[in-house]
Amino acid sequence: MNKLIRAAAVLAAGAALPLLHSPSAHAESVAVADPADAAASDADIRKVRVNHAARTVYTRIEVEDLDIASSQAGVTIWFDADGSRPGPEYQIGVPLFEGADWAVTRSSRWQSVGEPRSCRSDLTFLPGQDAVRVEVGRGCLGTPNNLRVSVRMTEQVSPSNVVRDWVPSRRHFLPWVVRD
Numbered sequence: 001m002n003k004l005i006r007a008a009a010v011l012a013a014g015a016a017l018p019l020l021h022s023p024s025a026h027a028e029s030v031a032v033a034d035p036a037d038a039a040a041s042d043a044d045i046r047k048v049r050v051n052h053a054a055r056t057v058y059t060r061i062e063v064e065d066l067d068i069a070s071s072q073a074g075v076t077i078w079f080d081a082d083g084s085r086p087g088p089e090y091q092i093g094v095p096l097f098e099g100a101d102w103a104v105t106r107s108s109r110w111q112s113v114g115e116p117r118s119c120r121s122d123l124t125f126l127p128g129q130d131a132v133r134v135e136v137g138r139g140c141l142g143t144p145n146n147l148r149v150s151v152r153m154t155e156q157v158s159p160s161n162v163v164r165d166w167v168p169s170r171r172h173f174l175p176w177v178v179r180d
Helices: 002-021
Strands: 029-033 045-052 056-063 074-080 090-095 103-108 111-113 121-126 131-137 146-158 161-167
Touching (some): 045 146, 090 131
Antiparallel strands (some): 056 131, 074 090, 074 146, 146 161
16 A cells, blocks of 8 residues: 555656746736835835736826826836847836836847837826836837846935835846736
8 A cells, every 4th residue: 555655646646746946937917016215205106017918018106195297207117028038128108207208129238229119109197006017018129928127216315325226126027918
């Protein structure tokens, strides 16, 4: 009987072994909380949620206190659609205040390159929720099946003090998100 139980345990362990070495799980959306680590700015990022829908990639960014009338902060979202190449392929810079433009561009070495892409994007301020929702058409990002993002808030709070807040951390990405 002991040999039978031992054999079953070995088979079960062998069957589970591939799961231990498989890549990290993918999801249709991911949400990550961020600690109060840029307290000098009211635009300190508190949470980022990414939803990779059939036609649109939605990124919702919650900040400490969204004041679209007087803020000078902006957010850059980098999109990595090809994990075999280092760094992001696309980015969008969005204001956290009214009256400014935004654009999706190609990205190389974490810098915007080339002319703005002519594609669908939208920005919605949600001041009652201290959040902004950024929508980018999947076609604007090369229609990827998987993607991941990195987010950085930047605000010059005084002439000699620029505050930056990266999510998840400087030049790192959130987990992969698959198209739903």
